[in-house]
Amino acid sequence: MWAAIRELLTRCHTPDKAFLGKPVARPVIVVIVILQLMVPGLVFLQEPPGRLGWQMYSGLGEIPKIRIETADGAVREIPFTNMAATRRPEINWGKHLPAHVCNVIPDVAAVDLIYADVDQSFACGP
Amino acid sequence: MAPLTGSNALAVTRISVAAAALIITLENFVTLNQIAAGRITIPFFGWFPPIDERSVAVVFVFGVIGSIALIAGFRSRTAAGSVAVVTVFILLWDQQTYSSHQLLLLCLSAYLAMGRPGASWSLDAKVRGHQESHVSWPNTLIMTQISVVYFFTALAKINPVFLGGDVLRSAMWMPLPDFVYVPLSIGAVAMELFLALALWSRRLVRMTIALGIVLHAGIVVTLDQPLVLFAFALLMVGTYPLFYARAPSSGTHPVHGRRTPAGLH
Structure with a gap:
């Protein structure tokens, strides 16, 4: 160098x-x-994972599992790749994904993003 | 063996980067078409055009034309610049297109556009005749970029998840005995740190290049997503001739009456 x-x-x-x-x-x-x-x-x-940091295959960051609850109370997981085009860990999925899931799957009442340490819950609707 | 001149080394880099660009363009085409088909859209800027099949096809065609022109060395600087512009556009179009190899493609194609990528082994050289490049700094920027990538990717891997073997265990398509993953992970980090520094050593460059090729070949063969990893290997390994051309035994020759390392003039 x-x-x-x-x-x-x-x-x-x-x-x-x-x-x-x-x-x-x-x-x-x-x-x-x-x-x-x-x-x-x-x-x-900064807090990993981040863009522009050459942090490929470092194991930093995590992709959540998506669990939905429909209006009739049924709960099921849906494959992440059904909703997103990539599995990038640096994307703030909690900010973007729940609204998309609520929009594209009928009768969804709530969306949970499940990480290893924490669950994030989002209610659908206005 | 004929000496590897700076221009020839840069030509290898140009062709390698362009081949990687072609593969990455194909990868982007798949990703963007999935978004156009209804996957989530996460643009960086709201004023960017929406992603639909027609606009994806247009960007794909631009990417392919730029890549092929760069491989052939036809208007090489313009081709490299167009690859860089298309890559920037795709990176900003949706957050899901980001990847380290995409970012590296942007950097390398931008540096190529600043240099003389068509000085040798190109249609440009056929038309104008072979020209030894007298511009060293874009080549050096390419080399420093490669070192930086190896250094920081090694640094990021120094964490319990990677060193514990979990990443390789889940990324390798063929199962290995469990005791292998930890030493393999530590070895990968050590090798990347070594490459970051030793590529600059004229004494060690041949051995270092051989190690780098083994590392990237191992990554392509053993991990999932071999095509994308092959593109990444092309980006990294394709720059090795620039390091090799610095070695006194490989390509030094007098230029303007003084002895100058071939990759540096």
Whole structure:
């Protein structure tokens, strides 16, 4: 990494004015490298999982199970992939998913999102 | 063995990134069509156009054309730029399209668009003649990006869930003896940390590249979703020639009367 930084500092001259016909200032390139490090660094310091943090396959985050209760009191689970196109753990499913479930499944009275440690309950209707 | 010049190394990266872009475009097509068919929509911005089958098809065609043009090296910088623009659009279109390989594709295609990706092994080079690239910084940005990815993905994996083997246990399609998962997980983290640093060592670069290829081949072969992981492997491994071209024995040659590592001019 230090070798890379040293090379950037010594060799980022652009004799043929490479980018859109304009020379590129050394600080611009250094800023890009700093951003490469800083963005995932800041994401790493926040509550996982986060976007832009290169946290793939880290096991951080969780996809909830979806349980619905219909107007007649019946309770059943529905497959997550019936409702969502992906299983991304960094999406705030509690914010988005219950309203969608209430809209697309008839006669749903309540939606539960079940995580390992906590359940979130949402009532359908106005 | 012919020396690997900086332009040739970048050409390998260009073709590899473009092939990955083609696979990722296909993945996006599937995801976005599911959304168009009635799965939940989670846009970042309300003013983005709604996701329907027609708009998904249009974006798919743009993605395929850009990817193929980049593979062929036809108007390479424009092609790389169009891949980057399509990727940004898809990332912002719906939160469900986000993935690390999608983000990496965006970064690499943007860096390619800033450099001379068509200087060698391309239709551009056929028309204009082979041109040795004299622009080093986009190549270096690609390399630093790869190191950063390895470093932070290793860092994120240093947690009880991953090191305890749970992630590999659930992600591998073939069951292994239970005692294997913990050492395998620790080994994966150690290897990623090693790759992040050792790719920069001219002395270790050959061995490091071999290890990286083994790591990514192992990931593709043993984990679920092999096509997507193959695209990710193309993005990562496809940049290795840029590291290799830095090694003195692989491609240094005098440029403008001084000895310059091939990947850096």
